[in-house]
Amino acid sequence: MQGNNLPSPPQVISLYQSNNINSMRIYNPDQPTLQALRGSNIQLILGxxxxxxxxxxxxxxxxxWxxxxxFNFPDVSFRYIAVGNEVDPANGDPSQFVLSAMQNIYNAISSAGLQGQIGVSTAIAFSLLGQSFPPSQxxxxxxxxxxxxxxxxxxVQTNSPLLANIYPYFSYSGDPTDISLEYASFxxxxxxxxxxxxxxxxxxxxxxxxxxxxxEGAGGWSLGVVVSESGWxxxxxxAATLDNEFTYNSNxxxxxxxxxxxxPNGPIETYLFAMFDENNKSPELEKHFGQFYPDGQPKFQLNFGAGRAWDVYAQNNTSVYRESISSV
Incomplete structure (x- = not known):
């Protein structure tokens, strides 16, 4: 949504539907987008x-809230409420309020008997890990x-998954000596x-x-993970090229x-970042994660349908706008 040449919410919904994209993520409760989603059956992560x-x-x-x-949009298919995105105490983010906000939103949803139908979670950055190699550590x-x-x-208590933004691209581009392009791009x-x-x-x-x-080390043995962002x-x-983006995303x-x-027992619910290239983002790299150009033309052909639930998300955050597409 961070562009001055992007289609309107109703046009975006039509683009989703014509490409068999069945899920969306938005980063704040943008009212025109919620209105456009009415009756669409597109499952939504609301940020x-x-x-x-x-x-x-x-x-x-x-x-x-x-x-x-x-509640004012009973004909929108809410899947998760993502309470905060990539909150990190080291960055001065308001981390002390995340859990209480999650609890209060969960209680509000429960008051309408919707617990179990709408998950309440938060989306973390992979940088919260202090050690990631080898994976067993x-x-x-x-x-x-x-x-x-x-x-x-x-x-764990509410049986909701953790949302996590996972980008092999950034790990690879930060250490191309030890990480190969082939390993990063499947x-x-x-x-x-x-x-x-x-x-x-x-x-x-x-x-x-x-x-x-x-x-698991934090006690979440039963906890699932939804990959709420990934892309190239x-x-x-x-290594930011159209060929590399297509290779990573299609794989x-x-x-x-x-x-x-x-x-090993998949599938892994995964959201592919982003829906559109966005010309108002910065730095330059952030402008080029889209699967579609602003005029609605695809940058390359990805199969979101064919009997599978490939999904996309549009994202909207007043401070950091992103967009994605989801698989499964």
Whole structure:
């Protein structure tokens, strides 16, 4: 949504439907988008902006928020409420309000008997991990355990998954000496990393398994993970080409039908970032994650349908706007 040349919400809904895209993520409760979603049967991850977390730590404010943005749209298919995106205490984010906001929104949803139908979670950045290699040693940073451990406990209690933004691109572009393009883009012809009994042929699985291990270390043995963002840019940075974006995204769509070495029973619910290239974003790299150009033409052909639930998300955050597409 961070562009000055993007289609209107009704046009976006039509584009989703014509491409068999059945899920969407928005990063704040944009009213025109919610109106356009009415009756569409597109499943929605609705985001709570980080700027709203403090106010929603008040139960009455949280109830009003849910009334205005969820209960007022009974014909919108809400899947999850993502309470905050990539909140990190080290960045000065309002991390102390995330859990209470989650609890209050969950209680508001429960007051209408919708618990179990709409999950309440938060979307974390992979950078909350202090160690991710080898995957069996995955653990959260010491400075975030007091933040993330109670959230994991809440998610286990409410049977909601943790949302996580996972980008092999950034790991690869930050260390191309030790990480190969093939390993990052699902094109390695053979196993690259052996970690005890587990063998890794792609970086996505290694990152996700490291997160699973970290979650288990925090008591979340039963906790599932939804990959709420993943993607590859087509321009503006190292290895950012249209060919690489297509290779990563098309392989990701196929790959998440299965699981990871540690949790082989897939599929993995995954959201592909982003719906459109967005010319108002910065730095330059961030402008080029779209699957579609602003005029609605695809940058390349991806199969979102064919009897599968490939989904897309449009995203909207007053401070950081992104968009994505989801698989499964």
């Amino acid at each position: 709570v902006p980080n700027s709203d977390l403090q106010s929603l730590s008040d139960p009455s404010t949280a109830l009003s 849910v009334q205005n943005n969820v 995955g653990s959260f940073r010491g400075d975030v355990t007091q933040y993330i451990d109670p959230i994991i406990g809440f998610l 094109t390695s012809p053979s196993v690259v990393v052996t970690d005890g009994p587990y063998e890794y042929q792609n970086l996505f699985d290694a990152m996700l398994d490291a997160l699973y291990v970290a979650i 840019p087509s321009d503006g940075g190292f 990701l769509i196929q790959h998440v039908n299965g699981g990871t070495p540690r949790r």
